Amino acid sequence: MRTKRNPTRLDRVFARLDREPERPAHLDVPKMSRHRVVLLGATLAFYLAIVWLVVTTSWLVRLDWQVMFFRPYQQWAGIHWFVDYYVVLGQRGPTAVMVASWLGWRSWRQHTLRPLLTLGAVLLLLNITVGAAKLGMGRLGPHYATIIGSNEMGQGGDIFPSGHTANAVVTWGILAYLASTPRARRWLSAISAVTSLGVGLATVYLGTHWLSDVLLGWVAGLLVLLALPWCEPTIARTEAYVFDLRDRWRARGGTTAPAPVTPVPAPARLKPLTAPQNETAAREAISPAPASRAPVYLAPGPHTTRSERTPVTPIGSRRPPHPDRIVRGTSAPATRPLTGG
Numbered sequence: 001m002r003t004k005r006n007p008t009r010l011d012r013v014f015a016r017l018d019r020e021p022e023r024p025a026h027l028d029v030p031k032m033s034r035h036r037v038v039l040l041g042a043t044l045a046f047y048l049a050i051v052w053l054v055v056t057t058s059w060l061v062r063l064d065w066q067v068m069f070f071r072p073y074q075q076w077a078g079i080h081w082f083v084d085y086y087v088v089l090g091q092r093g094p095t096a097v098m099v100a101s102w103l104g105w106r107s108w109r110q111h112t113l114r115p116l117l118t119l120g121a122v123l124l125l126l127n128i129t130v131g132a133a134k135l136g137m138g139r140l141g142p143h144y145a146t147i148i149g150s151n152e153m154g155q156g157g158d159i160f161p162s163g164h165t166a167n168a169v170v171t172w173g174i175l176a177y178l179a180s181t182p183r184a185r186r187w188l189s190a191i192s193a194v195t196s197l198g199v200g201l202a203t204v205y206l207g208t209h210w211l212s213d214v215l216l217g218w219v220a221g222l223l224v225l226l227a228l229p230w231c232e233p234t235i236a237r238t239e240a241y242v243f244d245l246r247d248r249w250r251a252r253g254g255t256t257a258p259a260p261v262t263p264v265p266a267p268a269r270l271k272p273l274t275a276p277q278n279e280t281a282a283r284e285a286i287s288p289a290p291a292s293r294a295p296v297y298l299a300p301g302p303h304t305t306r307s308e309r310t311p312v313t314p315i316g317s318r319r320p321p322h323p324d325r326i327v328r329g330t331s332a333p334a335t336r337p338l339t340g341g
Helices: 009-017 034-055 059-070 077-090 092-110 114-137 163-177 182-206 211-252 275-286
Strands: none
Touching: 034 059, 034 211, 059 211, 077 092, 077 163, 077 182, 092 114, 092 163, 114 163, 114 211, 163 182, 163 211, 182 211
């Protein structure tokens, strides 16, 4: 007797992946609520405060120089190899590929372009805001500082705010923003916060950023995530336009959508036959079927049995015809004529 194998954990994972994809009926799209607007305003004020402290060469700039002279990469040289790998979690190229792969799979399974369009919108906002701030303030990094104690602003650099830190906040934070359940959103928010915090501290450890660069990078990334609900109407219109363009392209190429299944009509009820129709139907049933025609390969005319045919000597026979030969199928004569000797 064959026993049924119990499914393993890997079998259950593949069974879940092979489920029929369904487009979510109700997407949990974050709204720009009053609480979110207040939080956005407070974050923007903190952003401007950091910029002002750096521009005026305040205590924050002195703290930057103290951390730089401390040289963390020399104090804890044993973890240098780990920090070199960990800081990759803040690089835009590798992180964008990893997150885009996950969100692309979600878009394909759920038949919606919102995850990918949201990632594109948030990266565009990040490049515009952080890139403009970098080029506008032109601060040099610790390895290229020229005057001890100065803020190194307006020297043609592109270090303020930290792009690695802002990219880590936005790239990993978008996973929490697009989470489908509140529990998943809380867990992903915590993971993205720890990851971006570690990336910022890793850049300070390696000496590629000032401490104030990292602070402004965290705030810049948070501003992009807080302002993202304002982009949701544009994302929805873009998704509708792309789907409409796809349908028109299919219609132009001759590929039409499958026709809707029509319900099978109920069978019609037949009326009983009247008396004259009954007699006609009975007469047609009793009448004999017409005789079938003879096959074409048979010779025309009446067909006789072989015993009724007259004997015919085949052409070229060596036996001469004999007058006394008795035809097959007839009885012998009563008397046989005598011949003289």
